[in-house]
Amino acid sequence: MINSDLGPPPAGASVPATGPAKFATVPVAAFAYVPVVAIVSALAGVLTALSWRYGFHRDELYFLVAGDHPAWGYVDQPPLTPIVARATTAVFGDTPAGLRVASTLACAVTVLVVALVARELRGGRRAQVIAAFSAATSVFVLAVGHMVSTSTFDMLAWVVIAWLALRLLRTGDGRLWVAMGAAVGLALENKYLVGILVAALLVAQLALGPRQVLRSRWLGVGVVIAAVVAGPNLWWQAAHGWPEFTVASGISADDGLENRLLFLPMQIVYLSPLFVPIWIAGFLRLWRDPELRWARAMALAYPLLCALVLLAGGKPYYALPLLLVLLAAGCEPVARWMRDRRRVWTVVAAGAVTIMVSGLFSLPVLPPNALSVVNAINKEQGEQVGWPELTSAVAAQWAAIPAEQRSRAVIFTANYGEASALVRYGPRYNLPMPYSGHMSYADWGPPSDAADGPVLVVGLQGDDASEQFFTGCRQVGRVDNGEGVDNEEQNAQIALCSGTAKPWSALWSGLRHY
Numbered sequence: 215m216i217n218s219d220l221g222p223p224p225a226g227a228s229v230p231a232t233g234p235a236k237f238a239t240v241p242v243a244a245f246a247y248v249p250v251v252a253i254v255s256a257l258a259g260v261l262t263a264l265s266w267r268y269g270f271h272r273d274e275l276y277f278l279v280a281g282d283h284p285a286w287g288y289v290d291q292p293p294l295t296p297i298v299a300r301a302t303t304a305v306f307g308d309t310p311a312g313l314r315v316a317s318t319l320a321c322a323v324t325v326l327v328v329a330l331v332a333r334e335l336r337g338g339r340r341a342q343v344i345a346a347f348s349a350a351t352s353v354f355v356l357a358v359g360h361m362v363s364t365s366t367f368d369m370l371a372w373v374v375i376a377w378l379a380l381r382l383l384r385t386g387d388g389r390l391w392v393a394m395g396a397a398v399g400l401a402l403e404n405k406y407l408v409g410i411l412v413a414a415l416l417v418a419q420l421a422l423g424p425r426q427v428l429r430s431r432w433l434g435v436g437v438v439i440a441a442v443v444a445g446p447n448l449w450w451q452a453a454h455g456w457p458e459f460t461v462a463s464g465i466s467a468d469d470g471l472e473n474r475l476l477f478l479p480m481q482i483v484y485l486s487p488l489f490v491p492i493w494i495a496g497f498l499r500l501w502r503d504p505e506l507r508w509a510r511a512m513a514l515a516y517p518l519l520c521a522l523v524l525l526a527g528g529k530p531y532y533a534l535p536l537l538l539v540l541l542a543a544g545c546e547p548v549a550r551w552m553r554d555r556r557r558v559w560t561v562v563a564a565g566a567v568t569i570m571v572s573g574l575f576s577l578p579v580l581p582p583n584a585l586s587v588v589n590a591i592n593k594e595q596g597e598q599v600g601w602p603e604l605t606s607a608v609a610a611q612w613a614a615i616p617a618e619q620r621s622r623a624v625i626f627t628a629n630y631g632e633a634s635a636l637v638r639y640g641p642r643y644n645l646p647m648p649y650s651g652h653m654s655y656a657d658w659g660p661p662s663d664a665a666d667g668p669v670l671v672v673g674l675q676g677d678d679a680s681e682q683f684f685t686g687c688r689q690v691g692r693v694d695n696g697e698g699v700d701n702e703e704q705n706a707q708i709a710l711c712s713g714t715a716k717p718w719s720a721l722w723s724g725l726r727h728y
Contacts, residue, residue, distance in 0.1 A: 242384075246339035250329045250346045257350045258322045260577070261359055265314040267578030268598035270638065271361045272631030272702075274313060275601065278303065279634045280654060287450035288654040289457035290728070294404040295364050302362075317366045321359025324538075325349045327373045332542040334380040335499075335506060340549040345542040348492060351568045352541075354484040354534045356576035357592055364405045365531065371401035372411055372535030376512070379415060383508050388430030395436030399443025406458060407532055414519040414536075418511035457728075461653075464728045465527070473527050477520070480530035483591060485537055486572055488564050493537055496544030506543075516540060582697040589700060597702065600695025601635035604703055608636060608672055609643035611690050611708050615668050620646075622667030624718075626725075628674045630655055632703065636672075648672075651725030660722040666713055673706040683721050686712030 270278075280288055281300030287293055298316050306312035325346050332345035349355050358366045375397050382390040401408035419428060427433075441448075451458055482490055500506055500513035516536050523532045552558055573579055575588045575595075582599045589596045608625065615623055625648040627633040633650040640648070649661050669684050673693075681687065691708035695701065714721060 275634035388432035391432040391436035395439035399440040402444035418514040492544040496540040605639035656726040684711035
């Protein structure tokens with residue numbers, strides 16, 4: 215749409231009957247269905263072909279266990295991702311490949327929507343194709359598309375919300391608030407991070423306009439829909455004392471300084487260094503181009519969002535989905551620049567380099583024993599290696615416990631990844647269900663006080679920590695993933711303790727941690 219305060223609408227522009235009188239429709243190019251769908255299909259094919267590699271990520275194992283404990287919420291996340299994980303494996307198989315059908319589909323739709331964003335911002339067919347290709351080959355999109363994570367669906371939700379917001383601003387059709395409300399509500403059922411996106415977009419819209427869209431009666435309808443969709447989880451969080459904020463504050467306390475120092479470099483790396491000129495061009499185009507003045511607030515929203523993430527000490531990738539919108543905005547200038555055929559080969563070469571580098575850092579293409587090359591940039595690669603080996607190491611020490619003591623013995627782990635791996639792979643060794651005080655495992659209950667026998671403790675660091683809760687502890691083993699991958703569990707201690715310092719029910723609150 216075009217704000218009438220900036221001058222009369224272009225010749226031939228029509229005013230929609232359902233929209234405010236101050237908005238005029240802006241024509242958009244035809245959608246480049248064939249090439250965009252080809253890119254999306256190729257992406258889905260690559261992700262599917264590699265989906266079985268390495269194994270489950272620690273978070274994926276956790277989502278599957280959480281899905282077996284259905285609830286309106288968990289201390290560290292809303293319920294959507296565990297629900298999706300359980301539903302996907304029920305349909306496509308309880309394997310990494312079966313689970314990752316969900317992430318593949320979410321990633322493919324994300325790329326499709328990024329192309330639609332480029333189209334909404336008056337990008338022609340070539341610009342739409344460049345946008346789809348750029349999104350499909352970025353480090354961040356590939357990384358979260360390979361495995362199921364809350365960020366996978368958060369990325370999709372953000373670009374959908376941004377696309378709907380741009381359509382609303384272009385057309386002035388207030389009914390789009392309904393769809394935006396539903397999208398925000400679903401996003402809140404996955405991750406609360408969408409709240410800072412909504413805040414940034416709202417402040418930017420109030421500052422730069424056009425403000426007419428905020429006076430639509432449909433805005434109230436959208437707010438109600440968002441509240442209804444997100445309501446059950448928000449109620450759960452309120453009833454449990456908002457543990458999600460405790461988790462978030464812990465992330466900030468532990469990693470806040472590092473996150474702030476790495477914020478700008480990681481913005482560049484996670485998307486792709488070769489894409490920096492494109493998203494900078496997109497920001498400048500949104501800010502300066504008179505034809506896109508109606509979308510200027512989207513440019514301001516990005517630095518506002520970055521400020522909020524930096525203030526909170528959040529992780530650098532939190533702002534990445536909105537950077538995809540700036541990337542889409544910059545694809546039309548690139549398309550114009552490529553009209554000189556001599557420059558096409560420069561773009562083709564840059565695209566080939568991007569594919570190789572992004573694939574190397576995001577996808578499981580290297581042998582596991584070579585992952586040290588990429589772990590510094592994307593440590594999530596390494597977190598997909600070694601879970602069966604961890605379980606085997608624990609099983610060996612469990613077998614060393616005298617048979618007559620095992621009925622009263624307990625396996626206790628330091629974190630949810632270890633516990634979830636034992637849930638997944640433990641049955642093949644006849645291991646009992648493990649316990650942990652980490653995240654939602656603490657809510658799933660302590661062992662019975664009658665379990666007063668030996669405790670096999672996995673991953674707890676430091677003798678003082680062990681002696682505070684357990685007695686007679688001695689190290690009996692270490693975890694070795696067999697590939698030399700320096701991940702979080704490599705060389706984790708396995709200790710055998712003679713018992714607990716107090717009954718489990720008395721210890722449990724002290725063992726809870728985030």
